[in-house]
Amino acid sequence: DLSRGNLTIGAGASVAKSVRVRNGNVILGDNSEVLGNVIVDTGNLTVGENGDIQGNASVGGTLVVKDNVNIAGPVSVLSAGTITVGNNVNMEGTLTSAGSLKVGANTDIKLFLSGQSVQIDGKVYKLGGKILSSGANTSVGLPFVPKLKDGQVMTAATTSPLEIPENSESS
Numbered sequence: 001d002l003s004r005g006n007l008t009i010g011a012g013a014s015v016a017k018s019v020r021v022r023n024g025n026v027i028l029g030d031n032s033e034v035l036g037n038v039i040v041d042t043g044n045l046t047v048g049e050n051g052d053i054q055g056n057a058s059v060g061g062t063l064v065v066k067d068n069v070n071i072a073g074p075v076s077v078l079s080a081g082t083i084t085v086g087n088n089v090n091m092e093g094t095l096t097s098a099g100s101l102k103v104g105a106n107t108d109i110k111l112f113l114s115g116q117s118v119q120i121d122g123k124v125y126k127l128g129g130k131i132l133s134s135g136a137n138t139s140v141g142l143p144f145v146p147k148l149k150d151g152q153v154m155t156a157a158t159t160s161p162l163e164i165p166e167n168s169e170s171s
Contacts, residue, residue, distance in 0.1 A: 009034070011048065018055060025061070028053075037073065047071070049086075056093065063097075065089055067104065085109070087135060105135030112140050 002021045009015060011029035018036030019026060026040050030048035037055035038045060044061035047053065047069050056073035057063075063077045067086035074093030077083055083097055087104035094111045095101070101112055112131065131140060 006043070030066075082132065100132045101134075101140070102132045103134040103138050103140060106137045107135065107139070109140045 002024065004023045005021070006024045006027070007019065007021050008027045009019070009029055009032045011031055013029065013032045015032075015034045015036070018039070019034055020037075020039040020041070021043060022041045023043065024040075025043040025045070026038060027046045028034065028038075028048050028051045031050045032048060033052040033054070035054045038053055038057045040059045040061065042060040044063070045057060045059045046064045047066060049066045049068055051066070051069045053069075053071045053073070057071055057075045059075075059077045059079070061079050062081040063075070063083045065071070065083075065085045068088045069086065070090045070092075072092045075091060075095045077095075077097040077099065080098045082100045082102055083095070085091075085101065085103045085107055087106055089104065089107040089109075091109045095109050097112075101109075103109065134140065
């Protein structure tokens with residue numbers, strides 16, 4: 001837990017527990033792994049090639065994920081910036097963001113939810129954002145729109161539809 005400053009985890013390093021930086025950036029070098037969560041309250045997170053995060057990732061700034069990365073838990077990006085994801089990336093959890101997404105080839109993101117939301121009977125459901133670009137053989141799970149039950153009311157609408165380039169697949 002680092003309250004201020006940047007944290008760089010060197011190439012090939014393995015961290016056995018969660019990492020948190022309150023005011024600064026986290027850079028995971030190539031071939032590095034974090035066996036817990038990565039939390040960056042107000043800064044940016046960069047995950048180098050062949051990086052592995054076995055827990056969740058929460059980022060207050062921007063997120064850059066290079067090639068051949070695995071993130072096992074949900075990823076939340078609080079900024080409205082663009083998330084950049086490289087080739088051959090696997091994100092098992094939900095990717096939630098206030099911004100947009102650029103995705104490389106052969107990448108699988110289970111579910112992409114962005115800053116759009118609806119409210120149904122007091123519960124807020126986040127919906128899809130804009131996918132700026134995606135490479136060949138990319139799969140980005142589409143956000144769900146919950147079905148209304150009798151008596152439920154939807155009180156807010158999205159401002160823009162989810163956009164997916166032609167060469168992408170949805171799951």
